[in-house]
Amino acid sequence: RARSTDTFNYATYHTLEEIYDFLDLLVEENPHLVSKIQIGNTYEGRPIYVLKVTSTWNTLLNGLPMQTFGKITQDYGQDAAFTAILDTMDIFLEIVTNPDGFAFTHSTNRMWRKTRSHTAGSLCIGVDPNRNWDAGFGLSGASSNPCSETYHGKFANSEVEVKSIVDFVKDHGNIKAFISIHSYSQLLMYPYGYKTEPVPDQDELDQLSKAAVTALASLYGTKFNYGSIIKAIYQASGSTIDWTYSQGIKYSFTFELRDTGRYGFLLPASQIIPTAKETWLALLTIMEHTLNHPY
């Protein structure tokens, strides 16, 4: 276990246990800025955590080891734009959205991407968590075959990993932006995925996407495409941000991160930090826009 976030190696991959230890370190080192919320348990009983970052206690921040808390705490109080964001909004981070799948990936099958729930009547295991949301659920763009990588599950929210976030978002009731991050393909997308009809906020989301990918490219020149899910990539039903948009969260986006080197799901560890750095610029653009365009 890393003794502090100072000694945590951000440039390598980690097991679930190491990541969960890291979350605890973040909370221990920044008790007045960061708190850990358990939003549920996975199918196999692992806890699902969300980190809450809030500046409610910002007067106590000066004494914190700023260099130890990654970009968010580094920039708070230093970067004017980000400070304004965190002074107004809380940020919630769900670092591992599919803990069972993540653990299985590291222990048994590195290529595993689904949940680990059992489907009655099938020998195949798991559901694609990004086809299990209650938005166009079960339509074209997801598979009804439990053996498929895009299996949508028996019913919307059948996966506790999905239902936990659904409940969290509903209980909060005032989330203004929601960003779902995936690898890979270098895309920034907004709703819809299950139908070709443009969203009511199409023009604004498209402009914001353009600004975000421009900011991202400013660091290393990584080129991202953007657009609605169905137009930028392919039809996908039951996807996360179609549901969040339907809940009134206008700034709903999904990222497919960089594929420089073309390693797909096996992004070389040397690219973890550059990917994080460039992605942060796009996230900042979206958060800043959300702050400046209240609704």
Next chain:
Amino acid sequence: TLTLPRHQVLRISVADEAQVQKVKELEDLEDLQLDFWRGPAHPGFPIDVRVPSPSHSISYETMIEDVQSLLEEEQEQMFAFRS
């Protein structure tokens, strides 16, 4: 731990809608054990698929020569970090 000896990842280029459909048909054939990392979408949009061995007559280039070697490299990095 499941190993993937000689598995490759191919980047397939589809020229038209007919080829997109052809790859979609392949996707449905479970016995081929194809694992689509990036599924068939539109002509000109790359398709990435992990395969037990190279096959098919559709134009492709090999994106990853040996998945297992990359997995082992990743494991070594993680162990090195822990030690």
